[in-house]
Amino acid sequence: MADPHVVIIGGGFGGLQAARALRGAPVRITLVDRRNHHLFQPLLYQVATAALTAPDIAAPIRKILRKQKNVRVILASAQRIDAESRRVELDDGHLDYDYLVVAAGATHSYFGHDEWRPFAPGLKTLGEALEIRRRVLLAYEAAEREPDPALRARCLTFVVIGGGPTGVELAGALAEIAHHTMARNFRSFDPNDARVLLLEGGPRVLGAFDERLSAKAQAALQKLRVEVRTGVMVTRIDADGVEVAGERVAARTVLWGAGVRGVPLGATLGAPLDRGGRVIVEPDLSVPGHPEVFVIGDLAAVKDGERMVPGVAPAAIQGGAQAAKAIRASLGGRPRPAFRYRDKGSLATIGRSAAVAQIGRFRFSGYLAWLAWLLVHIMTLVGFRNRVAVLLDWAFQWFTWQRGARVVLENPPVEGPPRP
């Protein structure tokens, strides 16, 4: 009899960990992903802001898992899960499973305003990061050629919506680009005049952090000349800019970091979802009524005591380990453990040498937090080559104030043979 078939949807932190934790187990694993690479999302904003190259933070999933004999990796897009017949429908074909681990992650939520999406791209994939990079760099190019001062000011206004870690990191990087990277590069304006606005609906930036750290982060942003506005709602985004708290801000470049929700694939399970489109799972992360299906990572809604487990990489990794443990327990006829989330702390960086950190009972900020941020990110990157490349790019940036990836990549031609 063939070993049970475990299908894992998604090669992010959660899916990869689930596969690895099943190493040597008597199962056949198929890992499906729409993309050929695992992406280190915490550094994606640095690709968007031209500090890192795309391959710096990505590695082929099949290469990562090449030595694990019980895993097969396929490139395909999971469209629908039929939990009753234990089948995953792909864009082209299907997979039948004995166990399923759904680690398909989250996508952007525009809070019912999907018409904002083209004007305010979010940051989840390498394609989106390169699109943001393109828009940021081309805004400066357009400003160089714009004779009308008002239109030039619009080219040089960058609005970031959402004051979470991604928004804070993007805004800090955009300010450094304006005030340092672009120095002396233009003849018809001073890049120092560029404006970066960070808009947050809640009362403070980094709302998930301690209040004192939020204040530190805001001060660090203001030192970089980011205009931080908290407690303001964006009511309109269009080709001209944004409307915020009743005021029009003319801006060529608007970036979205305000909300995420579970990917639509989650809804096809038929299980209850929370308001953020995430699947409400059992304490062992399985789907109610389907002990053979697990949902982990950003797509899962699970409680840690009174709080929800946050959508961060360590939670996804722990979820992957949990799913693997539960599958091994079932195979061995043992009872499954419940999922216990271990908070590894939170870190966010705000440009050169500034960061905030909250680890256990410790709160710190400034240079030390920035060093911690740097160490944690280098150590958790997948692959030796990526680590060295990222370190090199950071060292270059540190010493020269330049950014190594200031390159607008054209769209490849869309014609041609069909894509698999």
Added chain:
Amino acid sequence: MADPHVVIIGGGFGGLQAARALRGAPVRITLVDRRNHHLFQPLLYQVATAALTAPDIAAPIRKILRKQKNVRVILASAQRIDAESRRVELDDGHLDYDYLVVAAGATHSYFGHDEWRPFAPGLKTLGEALEIRRRVLLAYEAAEREPDPALRARCLTFVVIGGGPTGVELAGALAEIAHHTMARNFRSFDPNDARVLLLEGGPRVLGAFDERLSAKAQAALQKLRVEVRTGVMVTRIDADGVEVAGERVAARTVLWGAGVRGVPLGATLGAPLDRGGRVIVEPDLSVPGHPEVFVIGDLAAVKDGERMVPGVAPAAIQGGAQAAKAIRASLGGRPRPAFRYRDKGSLATIGRSAAVAQIGRFRFSGYLAWLAWLLVHIMTLVGFRNRVAVLLDWAFQWFTWQRGARVVLENPPVEGPPRP
């Protein structure tokens, strides 16, 4: 009175050199390029074959020239040159000039078969390199999911058309990917079974080199298990593959390295063109009847004694220096020198540790030629950061047989605000 206005079209090797050589001259320079980056084309095939990242071999033109006060860089596409009224029409606006340097380069020539283009992309831009990388990597992905052995063989057949340096370098890299990089990455086939074919219409590969070096290159390719066919004509390219010398070869991936021709912009000058669409220029590289207009680099047809000056980087750089010298001479009321091409030699590499070199009266091949190739390319790369990054990627590849950029980049969304 304002200084004379020099417009340079193109930020490649030639245009960049023309701008630099006019440093401190009493002129206002505007350099126009469609892209924001200068591209080190000799290493483009390594981006296409996932060895280097795109920003490794590109640098923002305006950053390169930021310290040169008499240069302004703008991002725009030159559409047409009106030599009579001394005006360059852009996609959006125009530029009037006193002197013009046209360094707009070459594009692919499909010898009257433009319908082949979607099936056999060429390699001139970063966008094309990323498209080739995508096709090569996705061919292996498709093979992993293909149950039919004949169709799988088609996925694993790579055809390179054209046995010049680009074709030879591409074919060598594709063979290394098949026989080394992809090892153990797949479960339904052995990547060793992939076939790489190099098709050349002439009697030998590297026709511009000495015959003995051609033979060495062919032997090196065959050692890498590239199937080299010379003296064969391709009569058809379509979605299924190619027809060569009356035989059908089923291939999912076909790459074009067979021909180039001058960009269409050259024809708008109204000057005589050669068969390759290149502008036939005077001995000082100016356009007949228009001593204020120069054509340099791949777009210029100029003789060096009996031979045509080849379309290589050193010729473009020398052309840029010549145009600057001629402009300075005219400004000073001195007679212009004629262009003299100094042959710096030719190098081509065929994978790991194999290369051929022809420098002056010297001919050599193998490890020494490969070292020479490596040194010359590192030294002529623009920018310290690029040099270090490329060296790092090469070292990684040398020690691990892996390639650092095995990442398929999705197309960024095409919706959104207009592009400048």
